[in-house]
Each structure stands twice: as C-alpha cells, then as structure tokens.
Amino acid sequence: MDRKWRTLILSCMAMCVLFSYTSEMLVSAQELKSSTNIKSEGSRKYTYAPEIKESQPQLAGVKSAFIIDALNGQVIYNFQEDEPVEIASLSKLLVVYLVYKSIDEGKLALEQEVAISDQAYALSQDYNIANVPLRQDLRYRIEDLIEATVLGSANGACLALAEALAGSQDACVQMMERQLQAWNVGSFQLYNATGLSVDYQPQDVGSNKNGKTNTMTARAVAAISYHLLKEYPKVLDYSKISKKLFQEDTPDAFEMNNPNKMLQTADYNLSYSNLDGLMVTSSPEDNFSMVSTLDNNKMRMIAIVLGVKEENDLYVQSRKLLDYAAHAYRLELAIKAGQEVKQIDGIPLTNADKEWAPLIYQDDLYLLVPLIDTAPHYQYQFQANQQILKGDRLVAPLEKGTEVGKMTIEVAGYPLPILESAEGNQTKVVLAEEVKKVNLFKRTWYSLKQAFNTNWQKLRKFFTNVFN
Numbered sequence: 001m002d003r004k005w006r007t008l009i010l011s012c013m014a015m016c017v018l019f020s021y022t023s024e025m026l027v028s029a030q031e032l033k034s035s036t037n038i039k040s041e042g043s044r045k046y047t048y049a050p051e052i053k054e055s056q057p058q059l060a061g062v063k064s065a066f067i068i069d070a071l072n073g074q075v076i077y078n079f080q081e082d083e084p085v086e087i088a089s090l091s092k093l094l095v096v097y098l099v100y101k102s103i104d105e106g107k108l109a110l111e112q113e114v115a116i117s118d119q120a121y122a123l124s125q126d127y128n129i130a131n132v133p134l135r136q137d138l139r140y141r142i143e144d145l146i147e148a149t150v151l152g153s154a155n156g157a158c159l160a161l162a163e164a165l166a167g168s169q170d171a172c173v174q175m176m177e178r179q180l181q182a183w184n185v186g187s188f189q190l191y192n193a194t195g196l197s198v199d200y201q202p203q204d205v206g207s208n209k210n211g212k213t214n215t216m217t218a219r220a221v222a223a224i225s226y227h228l229l230k231e232y233p234k235v236l237d238y239s240k241i242s243k244k245l246f247q248e249d250t251p252d253a254f255e256m257n258n259p260n261k262m263l264q265t266a267d268y269n270l271s272y273s274n275l276d277g278l279m280v281t282s283s284p285e286d287n288f289s290m291v292s293t294l295d296n297n298k299m300r301m302i303a304i305v306l307g308v309k310e311e312n313d314l315y316v317q318s319r320k321l322l323d324y325a326a327h328a329y330r331l332e333l334a335i336k337a338g339q340e341v342k343q344i345d346g347i348p349l350t351n352a353d354k355e356w357a358p359l360i361y362q363d364d365l366y367l368l369v370p371l372i373d374t375a376p377h378y379q380y381q382f383q384a385n386q387q388i389l390k391g392d393r394l395v396a397p398l399e400k401g402t403e404v405g406k407m408t409i410e411v412a413g414y415p416l417p418i419l420e421s422a423e424g425n426q427t428k429v430v431l432a433e434e435v436k437k438v439n440l441f442k443r444t445w446y447s448l449k450q451a452f453n454t455n456w457q458k459l460r461k462f463f464t465n466v467f468n
Helices: 003-034 050-055 088-104 118-124 142-152 155-166 169-183 218-231 233-239 311-328 440-467
Strands: 064-069 075-079 243-246 254-257 275-283 287-296 299-308 329-335 359-361 365-370 378-384 393-395 403-411 426-431
Touching (some): 050 311, 075 218, 088 155, 088 169, 088 287, 142 155, 142 233, 218 287
Antiparallel strands (some): 064 075, 403 426
C-alpha cells in the first residue's frame, strides 16, 4: 500500500470519528424518540380483544356500569359509561376524598373539632333521610363526621364536613367541580355536597322528589372511587361496618346502619365474600345505585352500577360484575422493583464516570391479565424524562434514584384500557446508582471511546468493502 492510500485511509478514519462525536446525540435521540409513547388524556372509548368482549356479562335494567381495578385503574368492563345519572349520596364520596386530601395538606386534622352551623343542624334533625343527630352546643371531630358520612350516609354530617373543608357548601361544590375537571371525567352537574334535591326542605319528606339533583357518569364515579381507595384506603375502615353507634359511650349514642346489604359483615343473605364497601344510594328518578369493592388476593376490584329500579336487582347486577372480574382475570407481576431495565438500549452519559446510565425499575407493577392468556407476552414502550435530558444524554452529577423516564407495559393481543386519571400500566425507570462527575481529561476520553465504539462496526464494514 503506497503513501497516498495510507494518508487517505487515516484521513477518513479521523473524519468519521469526529462526525460520530457530533452526530451521536442525534442518533441516540431518534432511538429514544421512536420508543416513546405519550399517553393522551381525555374521555375515550375503551376497547377490548374480541374474545374478551364476548365473555363480558350482559346486564339487565342498568343505566350505566363500570369495573376497574383499584391498583392501576385498569378498566375491564364498561357500559354506557358517559350516560349522566342521578348519583344522590355517591356525591359524598367526593366530599370525603377532598377532606382527606385537605388533611394530607395540613389544612385539616382528623382530631380537629368543628362547630355545627344552623344549616347542618337543621339537616341533621330530619330522620326521614339518612342522618345522625348533631348538636350545636357540642363540637365534633372530623374523623367522627367522616365515619357517619361513609358508614351511615349521614347528610348533616356530610354538610358539616363540607363547611369545615371550604367554609360553605357553595365553596365546597366549587372544589368538587375543580377536582372532577382535574381528573378529566367528562360531563357532570353538581348542586350541593350531599346529593339531595336543590328543593329539599328539612322535615318535608316529599320535597326531595322535586328539583334538580347532582348527576355524574359512571366514568366520573369510577374516578372518585379509584382515587379515594388508592390514596386513602382508611375509608374502608368505615365502609365495611354494617352497624355501629355514633358517639358511642356518650348520652348521645345513636345507631348507624349501613344500607349496603352486600357487605361481608351484613346480616343478609345478599352478603358477598370479602366485600368491604363502598356505598349504596337511591335517587328520585334513577332509583338505586352502588359502588362495591372487595379485595381478592391483592386484586381489589371496584364495580359501579347506576340507575337500577329495584334494590335487590342492584345487588344481582353488582354480583354479576364482581363474579366476572374474579373469574375472567388474574393478577400478574409484570415488573419487580429493583429489576434491571433491559428493554431499551440505554441512555448515554456526559461528564460522568461511566458511559451508560445504570437503570432499574423503581416499583412493582402488577397487571390484570385475562385468564385465557396463560403465558402473556409483554410489550414495552419507554418515555424519557425530557426535563433532565440534555439532547439525548444525562449529564453528571446525578443522584441514585433519579427518575429518567417511565416504561409502559402492554399485554400483546390484549389492550389494557386505563381510567384517564389513574396510574395505569406504567412504572418509573430510575438510576440504579449515583453517577459522579469526572474531570475534563476523563470526559474527553469517555466521549472519544464511546464515539469510536458506536461507529467501529460501520468503519470495519466500509473498509472491508473498499479492499475487497
């Protein structure tokens, strides 16, 4: 080989290395982008594989229905989920959620005692509707008012909570509306915190049958129930009880009776194994509705049935949904916390003591998988955290546990419909260890080494073709 050829070859190699160093960021960025799946928000139609659709139960005399799992918000059944329905006392579940949220934020406390307004007092004295009697010469703990609202659907207690939460019922309704909008649940109409008619007058038993009432869709009720149970599962301590004394061990002790006849603790032949909530209600036009929930081997299901004419039929249809969930799906551990991420090529590092980011999954991810799929095949889509990326790279220093993105896992052949505001079939991808910053000399060496390794195979192929 003469001098001219050697000079030409060395020049080409130098140009290729320099080109790879400047262009590698673009190549890696394209690879990351192609594997990114951005979850779209908004009301959507839930789709199922044909064989799943065929196995779903047929409900009779139901205006709307929905089943989700309480872990990820995975939808496994829906029927007219965007049909507006009078939800009556199911409105109280949103009030309770907002009270717990306010406690989380330090604005309220479970042990905090609140005074009873004239309005809450007058409402609590009407025994034609669900209530516990409240007094104005006493103050009541927020925890006791939550218990009365959840267990006994007590209207006066719910109004007292709404006033403690927001200062007035109207302000509470505005908070409820903002929360539903944040969850992107679609259409709803709220007039008060309790779900009573706007024309209701205490002691007038017929007044609740007239005037406008709160309406929501099954999708909205599902969002409320999911977030309440996911974020504040303590509510089940109250909803699972069939009977209890309000203000026990005081002269004001009053028996509360849970209207949910499917509770495991209920003294009825309608009780359902492991069922521990959540609420039963009735309204003037749409009659009976129910949110039921149970935990079966870590698989907590939430079933919503709205607008059934007869109470017994409400339980029959709810049982159908719960039976279907138990017999058609199983819970699978798809990702284990601490597991190494092998489903993507990796993310390169800059200014670091290593070339590639060491990645692991932060949390366990369980998925509901159809029983007909005995050996599910998972598909992975990675969404990088663009806020910490510089181009396609992570820049040192970085702490252990830094979130670099999310991985979405699907079951091949079986779409996993997810409630819009739920966690869904995603898990966080984080750094497995600390990434330290290195000096200029090492940074340059790592960059050149990385660039050279990335293009070495292409260079070998090129020169093999030239000499052959």
